[in-house]
Structure formats: structure tokens, C-alpha cells
Amino acid sequence: MKKIALMLAFIxxxxxxxxxxxxxxxxxxxxxxxYLDKAKKLIDPACEHEQTRNDAKxxxxxGIIYSQIGGEAEKPKSKYKDLDPNWLEKCKNAALxxxxxxxxxxxxxxxxxxxxxxxxxxxxxxxxxxxxxDWNQAMALSEESVKAFNECGKKEYASESYTLxxxxxxxxxxxxxxxxxxxxLVRTRSKEQxxxxxxxxxxxxxxxxxxxxxxxxxxxxxxxxxxNANMLLAEAYLLKGDMENGNAEIEKAIANSANNPEVxxxxxxxxxxxxxxxxxxxxxxxxxxxxxxxxxxxxLANFGLGKMLYNRAVDKIKQADLIPPEDYENGEYEKLDxxxxxxxRQSIPYFINAIQFIDNLDAEGQGANRSNLYxxxxxxxxxxxxxxxxxxxxxxxxxIEELKKYAG
Numbered sequence: 001m002k003k004i005a006l007m008l009a010f011i012x013x014x015x016x017x018x019x020x021x022x023x024x025x026x027x028x029x030x031x032x033x034x035y036l037d038k039a040k041k042l043i044d045p046a047c048e049h050e051q052t053r054n055d056a057k058x059x060x061x062x063g064i065i066y067s068q069i070g071g072e073a074e075k076p077k078s079k080y081k082d083l084d085p086n087w088l089e090k091c092k093n094a095a096l097x098x099x100x101x102x103x104x105x106x107x108x109x110x111x112x113x114x115x116x117x118x119x120x121x122x123x124x125x126x127x128x129x130x131x132x133x134d135w136n137q138a139m140a141l142s143e144e145s146v147k148a149f150n151e152c153g154k155k156e157y158a159s160e161s162y163t164l165x166x167x168x169x170x171x172x173x174x175x176x177x178x179x180x181x182x183x184x185l186v187r188t189r190s191k192e193q194x195x196x197x198x199x200x201x202x203x204x205x206x207x208x209x210x211x212x213x214x215x216x217x218x219x220x221x222x223x224x225x226x227x228n229a230n231m232l233l234a235e236a237y238l239l240k241g242d243m244e245n246g247n248a249e250i251e252k253a254i255a256n257s258a259n260n261p262e263v264x265x266x267x268x269x270x271x272x273x274x275x276x277x278x279x280x281x282x283x284x285x286x287x288x289x290x291x292x293x294x295x296x297x298x299x300l301a302n303f304g305l306g307k308m309l310y311n312r313a314v315d316k317i318k319q320a321d322l323i324p325p326e327d328y329e330n331g332e333y334e335k336l337d338x339x340x341x342x343x344x345r346q347s348i349p350y351f352i353n354a355i356q357f358i359d360n361l362d363a364e365g366q367g368a369n370r371s372n373l374y375x376x377x378x379x380x381x382x383x384x385x386x387x388x389x390x391x392x393x394x395x396x397x398x399x400i401e402e403l404k405k406y407a408g
Contacts, residue, residue, distance in 0.1 A: 028061045036080045039065045059098035060107040063114040066091035092118045112152035119148030123161050138168035189222035209240045227253035238278040265295035269304050276308050299357045306350030309343045310379050316340035344383045351380045
């Protein structure tokens, strides 16, 4: 009796294994015929049964079925649109399990297609979260997208997901996350200007000029003829006090933009700003004025030069304020006071030109530059007050009050 019972047990096990194997094939057939509900009912138990759960084919078919369920979920009129709300996670897990078990790469090509589909779906969801300003969710979904694209060898698509995650991190003001998502893009030589400029600004703020230079150098390697890359590297060198290499990169940037009349004046103004940032005021003024000689009617160089002269005047005032009253007789206070006033006088025409440029824009342009206009007016307000130019001061004060009302 024991032998017979044992034989029957073996037969039952064999039958169950055969049934599950049949379920896998039947699930695929049902999916091919468009019966996704039946395919799901057949493939789910096969993924759990001990006789089929370690077979790559089971998971490959599961990935196909759930990817098709996902496709139907996006069709509002499909009868299968609500078949499984968790289809994406199940599809991802099936494709990853298939890849793990498929040691002979029998299903690799098709499975990679499924993983690419999964990566794209997570990316779409990440974009949706980003548009809803759910920055943490956008980052989490982008990470899932990156994983799927990396698993199927689509690293160029993973770069887009990293970029989106980094942008979400920027909006969340999460410096650690920005570094996490943007640093891999530097290693893969992304051409996204935002990536390099953002990392550069972080390292600059942290005082890490070595890392700032590395970022800028990678940018120049990724975009060899991009004047923006040369300008970033120039700023990095100048921050480190390497004037020779800094000047060389600025010259490269200017040369790269020479044949682009729409960009060249702006780049000269940007060069002025870079020199100003390292307090090389002579070269800064030279580049600002060169920009204005090419294009007099512009905001950047007019405001840049006016602002630089104004800031230098403020620095002179601060130095003068440090001198004790009992030391005024030595003439140093008067010298600094006169120098500050002279710098302020020099700034006036540039602020006026910048204001006139904004005033001549259309309504949309004026709206976009309202903040710039406010900065010009408030600086000019202080300049006129400092120089006791009270008649000139009146209309400036009136415009500032008008802007405040508009903002309110």
C-alpha cells in the first residue's frame, strides 16, 4: 500500500508541474488572442508555483502580458484599462527576474524591449509628477526609469531621466540630490549646459575650485566648440588665481562666438562679468565696453558696467566709513569719498541706457524684465541721492513707487 501511495504522489506532482507549464503556454496564447484577463489569471499562479517560478520563460511571458496590460491601461475605452493598477511594477519585476534567470540569453532581445518600455513608462510618470511640482515623487520615479534603462543597456535614455531627477532636486533645493543625479551625467559627457553650470555653482559656493575646474573641463570635452564651456572653465581658472589659463579660455570663447552676431556681444558682456567676479576691473571694463561698441543698444553690458561701477563706489564708501573721525585730516576719507562719487557719476549713463532699453521693449518683454528695471532704478535712486542730484531723483522715485504698486 505504501508503494502505491508513493507512486500516486509522484503522478500528482508530475501532473501539477505539467499543468503549470501548460498554464505558461496557455497564458501566452491567451495574450496573443487578446484575452488579457485570462492571460493574467494563468500567468500569475505560474510565477508563484515552485515548478515554473524559476523558469526564465515564465517571467518573459509575464513581462509581455503586463506590458500589454499597461498599454491597455492608457486607453480610456479599453475593457482592460483597470485590469491591474500595479501593472508597471509587476512588469518591471517580471523583466528583471527574466534577466536574472536567462543565463543563456534566450529571451534577452525581447526582454530588453520590455525593460525599455518600463523605463519609458516610469519616465512619463516622472514628468507628470514634475509638472505637478511633486519633486520627491519625480526623483523617485526617475530613479526607477534610470534602473530600467541601465538594465537594458539604454544608457542614453537613462541620461534624460537623470537630468529630470536633477531638475526636480534643484526645485527641491536639495544639493545632495543634485550632486547624486548630475555627477553621473558629467562622467558620461552629457551636453546639457544646465548640468555643468549647476554643479559648477555648487562647487564654487563650497569653495571647491578643484572640483569646479573638473566640471568645467569635462564640459569643454563634451562640447568642444561651445563658448559657454570655455567661459565656465575660464571662471574656474580665474577663481583659482590662474589668470593665464583663465584669459586663454575667455579668448577661445570669444573666438568661438565671433561669427555669431546674435551671441558675440552677450559673450563679451559675460566675459566682463567673469572678470568682475574676480575683481579684475580693468579687463571687466574693457570687455563691457567692447560689447557696447558692437551693440550699444542692449541691457547686459550697460547694466553690467553700471552695476560694476556702482558696486566699486559702495566698496569705497565702506572703506571710508572705517576711518575714525579723528583721522579725517590725513585726507584718506576725502579721497575715498571723492572716488566713490566719481564712480557713481560714471555709472549713471549705463543705468539710464539699460532702463531705456527695457522701456523700448514690448509689453511682454517689459514684464519679463520688471525685476531688472527695479534693480536699475533703485541703484540710480541711491546714486542721485548720494550725488545730491535731487531733480533727477524725483522721477526715479516715482517710477520705483509705481513698480511697488504694480507688484502689490
